[in-house]
Amino acid sequence: MPRLAALALAFLSCGTGPNPPVPLDRPLEPAADPAQIARGQALLAELQCARCHDGDALTPPPRERHCVHCHQSILAGVAAVGGDFAAPPAELARWQRDITHLRELPELRGLGRLRRSFVAAFLLSPHDLRPGLNTSMPRLHLDEPSAQALAAALVPDAEPAPHEPAGDPTRGRDLLGEHGCTNCHAFTGVATITARPLAHPPDPATMLRASQQAPDLRFTRDRLRPAALHTWLADPAALKPGTLMPDPDLRQDEIRDLATYLLTTPLEPLPPPVPPVMLPLLDREVGFAEVDAAIFHKTCWHCHSDPSYASGDGGPGNTGGLGFTGASLDLSSHAAISSGSRGPDGKRRSVLAPLPDGTPRIVAHLLARHAELTGATPELRGMPLGLTPVPLADIQLLATWIAQGRKP
Amino acid sequence: MPCTRLALAPLALLAMFAAPPSPASACMNEVERVVDVTNQAIRTAEELLARNNYRGAAKVVLGTFPKVLVADHQTRRQALFHRGQRIVALAQIRSGGDIRIAGLPARTDADREVALAWAAATLRLHAARGDTSVVLTSELAEALAQRPAERHEAHALLKELADADIMPTARAWSVLAALEQQRGDTNAAARATARCKELAPDDASCDPKGVS
Numbered sequence: 291m292p293r294l295a296a297l298a299l300a301f302l303s304c305g306t307g308p309n310p311p312v313p314l315d316r317p318l319e320p321a322a323d324p325a326q327i328a329r330g331q332a333l334l335a336e337l338q339c340a341r342c343h344d345g346d347a348l349t350p351p352p353r354e355r356h357c358v359h360c361h362q363s364i365l366a367g368v369a370a371v372g373g374d375f376a377a378p379p380a381e382l383a384r385w386q387r388d389i390t391h392l393r394e395l396p397e398l399r400g401l402g403r404l405r406r407s408f409v410a411a412f413l414l415s416p417h418d419l420r421p422g423l424n425t426s427m428p429r430l431h432l433d434e435p436s437a438q439a440l441a442a443a444l445v446p447d448a449e450p451a452p453h454e455p456a457g458d459p460t461r462g463r464d465l466l467g468e469h470g471c472t473n474c475h476a477f478t479g480v481a482t483i484t485a486r487p488l489a490h491p492p493d494p495a496t497m498l499r500a501s502q503q504a505p506d507l508r509f510t511r512d513r514l515r516p517a518a519l520h521t522w523l524a525d526p527a528a529l530k531p532g533t534l535m536p537d538p539d540l541r542q543d544e545i546r547d548l549a550t551y552l553l554t555t556p557l558e559p560l561p562p563p564v565p566p567v568m569l570p571l572l573d574r575e576v577g578f579a580e581v582d583a584a585i586f587h588k589t590c591w592h593c594h595s596d597p598s599y600a601s602g603d604g605g606p607g608n609t610g611g612l613g614f615t616g617a618s619l620d621l622s623s624h625a626a627i628s629s630g631s632r633g634p635d636g637k638r639r640s641v642l643a644p645l646p647d648g649t650p651r652i653v654a655h656l657l658a659r660h661a662e663l664t665g666a667t668p669e670l671r672g673m674p675l676g677l678t679p680v681p682l683a684d685i686q687l688l689a690t691w692i693a694q695g696r697k698p
Numbered sequence: 699m700p701c702t703r704l705a706l707a708p709l710a711l712l713a714m715f716a717a718p719p720s721p722a723s724a725c726m727n728e729v730e731r732v733v734d735v736t737n738q739a740i741r742t743a744e745e746l747l748a749r750n751n752y753r754g755a756a757k758v759v760l761g762t763f764p765k766v767l768v769a770d771h772q773t774r775r776q777a778l779f780h781r782g783q784r785i786v787a788l789a790q791i792r793s794g795g796d797i798r799i800a801g802l803p804a805r806t807d808a809d810r811e812v813a814l815a816w817a818a819a820t821l822r823l824h825a826a827r828g829d830t831s832v833v834l835t836s837e838l839a840e841a842l843a844q845r846p847a848e849r850h851e852a853h854a855l856l857k858e859l860a861d862a863d864i865m866p867t868a869r870a871w872s873v874l875a876a877l878e879q880q881r882g883d884t885n886a887a888a889r890a891t892a893r894c895k896e897l898a899p900d901d902a903s904c905d906p907k908g909v910s
Contacts, residue, residue, distance in 0.1 A: 599740075599741075618830065625866040630862070630864040640862065642863070697899075
């Protein structure tokens with residue numbers, strides 16, 4: 291009886307028969323090759339993805355090595371309870387003030403919703419997905435086959451064919467505002483959508499985390515498998531347990547309209563990458579202490595540290611980690627910084643000396659991070675790796691200090 | 699949903715506190731700075747050495763690692779032990795072998811020579827262990843520069859660093875200046891002295907005559 295009623299309703303609401311699904315302009319993704327999956331699983335461990343991400347296929351390292359767990363526990367004040375991490379309250383408060391990065395990260399769960407091809411391309415050349423998050427996926431040391439293998443391990447299953455009929459994109463656009471979606475989500479490339487306040491807003495702390503974790507909906511059509519998009523809008527937690535996206539409580543027709551808008555609305559192209567422009571050198575004298583406080587000890591040193599003081603681990607940029615063998619670059623003191631890094635030929639070289647274009651190597655890496663955030667993939671890896679770029683005014687300090695003879 | 703996760707998180711962390719300490723990550727040096735007295739002591743010794751307080755530096759290291767003369771002594775903090783050995787070796791070199799350590803004689807010129815030989819051998823051992831730190835290379839060169847038979851090697855080590863523009867300290871430039879002077883290359887000596895003075899304008903040791 292209920293089934294009959296539903297059928298009758300379907301006929302009534304679609305007098306001309308249901309729309310076909312939004313057409314795919316590519317073949318469906320088949321199940322991944324088992325050999326690739328196995329290789330990808332090994333790479334997940336080798337590249338230490340679990341030092342940042344929690345996830346189904348990942349075994350978390352102890353907190354002493356987990357970039358996010360350790361930061362979170364310090365922020366939660368748990369470190370104050372004692373053990374190896376006991377710290378006087380004043381010190382703990384300073385840490386809590388200083389830790390701005392790697393506090394909040396997407397968990398790698400329910401990744402079957404993503405397109406495998408997106409994951410592979412994203413790992414090779416990450417771009418900023420979540421405008422509210424100050425940390426990006428770092429550009430790791432990966433070649434194309436490794437990225438494919440990782441994507442196979444993270445998204446092993448075949449892509450289901452979309453079967454939901456297409457809806458009305460104009461209505462979908464209105465629904466984004468009416469349901470308050472854009473309270474959390476940016477949607478670059480479309481005309482601004484004004485969001486209504488949420489009917490049942492989460493508590494403020496959860497709301498803050500959710501708006502940090504909410505992806506820019508511009509990328510959704512490249513990221514999500516269309517069939518999964520429908521499931522996601524019906525019940526996000528069914529696809530990704532523990533997700534911060536609240537159940538949007540939508541009707542089936544609303545889901546179709548929203549999905550169609552997200553998948554098909556034309557997007558303004560992203561602005562082309564802009565090369566960052568250096569500020570001119572300063573006229574005044576700049577001392578090492580100033581540069582150290584603004585750049586090296588503030589940020590860099592956490593990945594480029596002195597191994598003697600850290601039980602042998604000088605961080606990913608010095609002794610290695612996150613799949614890097616390490617550039618043997620210690621940025622923890624003037625003498626260490628003057629000692630340079632180890633280049634690809636195994637020889638040590640200065641990071642303060644100029645490259646052929648006259649820019650000191652270290653400055654070029656800092657500018658590269660600015661370029662990465664405008665969508666470029668510069669040859670030199672941007673530093674600080676995956677984090678907020680060093681402000682141009684601080685790069686100016688560094689460049690001035692180098693030009694003035696890099697005194698201790 | 700998120701609430702359950704938040705409530706569980708502290709429990710999971712408490713469980714981690716009970717776990718035995720394992721190798722620290724890069725950031726942990728900051729965490730340890732507060733609680734780890736070994737780190738603190740070695741940093742203090744390093745600062746004393748930098749201020750030319752050789753005796754003070756050696757004393758702090760010996761207080762932390764009494765077995766500093768034992769080349770292959772194994773400790774929980776091996777890297778810091780090695781650092782301590784390097785500090786004491788440099789203190790000997792910079793004081794002309796004048797630091798008294800139980801186990802090393804230090805009264806006569808011959809005794810001083812023994813202490814200097816120990817210092818050079820210790821730094822050589824660290825370099826041979828595969829520690830590629832440029833600072834260590836420059837320290838070894840500083841030790842070798844004191845020993846006429848090994849000055850040639852000292853010069854080669856520092857020249858390589860200078861040519862690659864990775865000279866770590868003003869002191870290393872001053873040692874190179876003295877070595878160039880001894881070899882009779884006054885131009886090279888003047889260049890090294892100038893770089894030393896540029897880095898450490900107030901340091902009298904930049905004058906090549908200040909280094910023997």
